[in-house]
Amino acid sequence: MTTTPPQPPHNPYPAQPGGYGPPPEQFPQYAGQPHEHQGPPPPQAPYGQPFDQGQQFGQPPFQPQFQPQAAPMGALQCRFCGSFPAVPATVRGHMGLLILMRFLKLEGPFCRTCGIASVREMTAKSMWQGWWGIGSAIINPFVMLSNIGPWKKFNELPEPAPGAPGRPMDPGKPLFKRPAVLGLLVPVLVLAAIVIGNLTTTTSSEAKAGDCVKNAGTISKPDVKVVDCGSPDAEYKVLGRVSSSVSSLCDQYEGATVTYTEERRSTGYTLCLGPK
Numbered sequence: 701m702t703t704t705p706p707q708p709p710h711n712p713y714p715a716q717p718g719g720y721g722p723p724p725e726q727f728p729q730y731a732g733q734p735h736e737h738q739g740p741p742p743p744q745a746p747y748g749q750p751f752d753q754g755q756q757f758g759q760p761p762f763q764p765q766f767q768p769q770a771a772p773m774g775a776l777q778c779r780f781c782g783s784f785p786a787v788p789a790t791v792r793g794h795m796g797l798l799i800l801m802r803f804l805k806l807e808g809p810f811c812r813t814c815g816i817a818s819v820r821e822m823t824a825k826s827m828w829q830g831w832w833g834i835g836s837a838i839i840n841p842f843v844m845l846s847n848i849g850p851w852k853k854f855n856e857l858p859e860p861a862p863g864a865p866g867r868p869m870d871p872g873k874p875l876f877k878r879p880a881v882l883g884l885l886v887p888v889l890v891l892a893a894i895v896i897g898n899l900t901t902t903t904s905s906e907a908k909a910g911d912c913v914k915n916a917g918t919i920s921k922p923d924v925k926v927v928d929c930g931s932p933d934a935e936y937k938v939l940g941r942v943s944s945s946v947s948s949l950c951d952q953y954e955g956a957t958v959t960y961t962e963e964r965r966s967t968g969y970t971l972c973l974g975p976k
């Protein structure tokens with residue numbers, strides 16, 4: 701291929717039906733020339749290079765003398781750059797938006813380069829945008845794993861034949877060299893936060909006089925937890941604790957307005973609670 705300065709990365713998302721014939725400004729070998737190509741360029745090699753099929757870009761594709769490496773009859777061509785060989789595949793991504801979910805889908809056929817570029821881009825997107833919602837966090841791993849099949853297919857393809865009507869996408873960096881890979885830590889961190897939150901919450905069975913508690917459940921199905929008395933969550937103060945499920949024993953504690961009884965098989969206890 702011709703050596704060209706770095707190109708702006710292609711955005712793989714906009715639908716590019718056909719996608720043939722990129723805008724001439726993408727081809728800096730023509731920089732300084734009018735962008736309208738009225739006729740075929742001189743057939744000699746520009747800049748002393750051997751004439752490269754890549755110089756085809758911008759040419760009307762129907763000029764047979766400049767149409768080397770045309771896709772064989774019936775061969776699949778890449779939907780994005782028109783090159784071949786190409787394979788049909790669907791590359792997926794996922795975005796979780798708390799309640800909404802967005803399923804991203806890019807359908808081929810893809811050449812090797814456009815295919816790998818799409819898998820990387822879509823999976824990178826899922827890695828950090830795919831977790832935000834309970835449903836999404838469950839779905840996202842499957843969406844990302846579903847790209848492994850297409851990715852293998854693309855890797856088995858040879859490089860696109862030169863002379864494609866369009867320019868293949870920029871595959872960019874491998875996934876594990878992109879910052880998006882840090883998004884894989886999101887579910888790990890959320891799980892860790894839940895586990896730590898549960899481990900550090902003290903249940904009512906350890907409550908003693910002087911502690912403060914909150915009811916994380918409802919009145920009919922209470923879930924009493926010990927909380928810091930200074931925290932805004934604190935609802936009641938434990939005035940006393942009796943090792944019995946007889947709540948009337950709380951009468952001995954002045955100011956006890958609420959009782960919380962937990963019954964076990966043989967033992968039980970009652971917390972006598974007053975206003976904080």
Ligand SMILES: [Zn+2]
Nearest residue numbers: 778781811814
């Ligand atoms: Zn392509």
